[in-house]
Amino acid sequence: MDFFQYQHNRLMAESVVVSDIAEQFGTPLYIYSRATLERHWHAFDNAFGDHPHLICYAVKSNSNIAVLNVMAKLGSGFDIVSQGELERVLAAGGDASKIVFSGVAKTEQEIARALEVGIRCFNVESISELKRINHVAEKMGKIAPISLRVNPDVDAKTHPYISTGLKENKFGVSVDQARAVYRLAQSLPHINISGMDCHIGSQLTELQPFLDATDRLLVLMQQLKEDGIELRHLDLGGGLGVPYHGEQPPHPSEYTTALLAKLSAYPQLEIILEPGRAITANAGILVSKVEYLKSNESRHFAIVDAGMNDMIRPALYQAYMEIIEVDRTLPQTEQRQSAVYDIVGPICETSDFLGKQRQLTIAEGDLIAQRSAGAYGASMSSNYNSRPRTAEVMVDGDQAHLIKRRESYADLWRDEKLLP
Numbered sequence: 001m002d003f004f005q006y007q008h009n010r011l012m013a014e015s016v017v018v019s020d021i022a023e024q025f026g027t028p029l030y031i032y033s034r035a036t037l038e039r040h041w042h043a044f045d046n047a048f049g050d051h052p053h054l055i056c057y058a059v060k061s062n063s064n065i066a067v068l069n070v071m072a073k074l075g076s077g078f079d080i081v082s083q084g085e086l087e088r089v090l091a092a093g094g095d096a097s098k099i100v101f102s103g104v105a106k107t108e109q110e111i112a113r114a115l116e117v118g119i120r121c122f123n124v125e126s127i128s129e130l131k132r133i134n135h136v137a138e139k140m141g142k143i144a145p146i147s148l149r150v151n152p153d154v155d156a157k158t159h160p161y162i163s164t165g166l167k168e169n170k171f172g173v174s175v176d177q178a179r180a181v182y183r184l185a186q187s188l189p190h191i192n193i194s195g196m197d198c199h200i201g202s203q204l205t206e207l208q209p210f211l212d213a214t215d216r217l218l219v220l221m222q223q224l225k226e227d228g229i230e231l232r233h234l235d236l237g238g239g240l241g242v243p244y245h246g247e248q249p250p251h252p253s254e255y256t257t258a259l260l261a262k263l264s265a266y267p268q269l270e271i272i273l274e275p276g277r278a279i280t281a282n283a284g285i286l287v288s289k290v291e292y293l294k295s296n297e298s299r300h301f302a303i304v305d306a307g308m309n310d311m312i313r314p315a316l317y318q319a320y321m322e323i324i325e326v327d328r329t330l331p332q333t334e335q336r337q338s339a340v341y342d343i344v345g346p347i348c349e350t351s352d353f354l355g356k357q358r359q360l361t362i363a364e365g366d367l368i369a370q371r372s373a374g375a376y377g378a379s380m381s382s383n384y385n386s387r388p389r390t391a392e393v394m395v396d397g398d399q400a401h402l403i404k405r406r407e408s409y410a411d412l413w414r415d416e417k418l419l420p
């Protein structure tokens with residue numbers, strides 16, 4: 001999965017020069033590449049060949065509606081986790097019948113709305129949720145399509161905060177309980193069993209945990225057959241990692257080939273995947289400006305105008321994301337110092353950094369880019385320290401389109417009220 005391209009030693013987004021875009025729209029600024037998003041989506045979709053499948057892009061990784069619209073135009077499905085994401089997908093022209101709905105806390109209202117628009121499937125995460133869906137469907141005179149999210153108790157070997165398939169995690173129902181829950185589902189008149197799903201974690205860099213999880217699900221699928229429950233689809237979630245810093249995660253085609261080899265006895269079984277990061281991460285960068293340089297006896301600091309409110313991954317997961325000079329051809333001068341910097345933001349928190357101990361040649365006023373920022377960047381941003389959310393731009397060929405305007409200061413308290 002590729003980064004934005006370098007050409008002539010400048011960081012290029014397709015054929016557009018990043019520094020020109022930053023000058024036009026200001027910083028901090030998210031820039032995405034449509035061509036890269038499309039290339040990544042096709043890498044998954046093409047890999048399945050003729051095997052029945054549906055790629056359900058995980059909306060949480062980047063929920064800008066222009067991004068969703070690019071996916072919708074490709075014919076993508078969507079994995080959502082809230083009504084907010086559902087409404088976004090619909091607003092972006094997504095097809096409701098290709099939406100799967102994950103999440104441990106679906107409310108009655110969310111379930112009703114999903115039934116109303118006719119989503120593809122609820123990924124059910126508990127017995128109580130299953131009963132609630134049956135109840136809401138009954139009130140609406142509908143039949144709800146479901147799959148059960150099984151927690152296969154497989155170690156995804158990723159950061160503990162983004163590991164989801166272990167018994168200690170809140171997600172899904174355990175393999176041991178699943179058979180009984182399927183029997184219950186079969187007995188509920190407003191439930192239609194469609195499949196089974198799992199999602200064991202995010203930023204996986206090895207195939208084996210995916211394959212182990214698949215094995216456990218297939219064993220369960222056979223047991224269900226004995227109970228007279230025939231599944232039509234298997235949803236293996238998202239989670240394929242990207243190279244942030246030398247990792248070598250499997251290519252989507254390698255992953256898919258290994259899956260299809262396991263599933264050769266099930267040519268009719270539709271496979272659903274829910275990739276997020278693998279599609280969006282390396283289709284985006286976060287550009288920021290160096291406001292100040294300062295040094296003390298132990299550190300050189302580059303203080304930039306993007307903070308943890310714009311990109312929280314380093315603070316939250318100690319995530320390493322590459323940082324580069326936007327124009328690497330700029331000469332070293334008295335002001336432009338080559339040094340090992342901590343790149344820190346404006347927020348009043350020690351965890352407010354984009355990267356630590358990075359070799360850069362920069363001066364105050366220069367631009368830097370944090371790579372792999374297309375996933376879990378803007379979608380996890382906040383207004384902390386009363387900082388307006390930043391603008392987002394999509395490069396499409398030689399055009400840069402503003403797809404989200406920078407918030408104004410008045411936007412910050414738009415929904416707040418003084419006491420009477």
Ligand SMILES: Cc1ncc(COP(=O)(O)O)c(C=O)c1O
Binds near residue numbers: 238275
């Ligand atoms: C249920 C579910 N599906 C898909 C994803 C997308 O994961 P990733 O961005 O790692 O592909 C997530 C997030 O980890 C998730 O919780």
Ligand SMILES: N[C@@H](CCCC[NH3+])C(=O)O
Binds near residue numbers: 060162
């Ligand atoms: N937000 C996380 C991934 C969690 C995915 C959600 N299940 C990240 O930035 O890496």
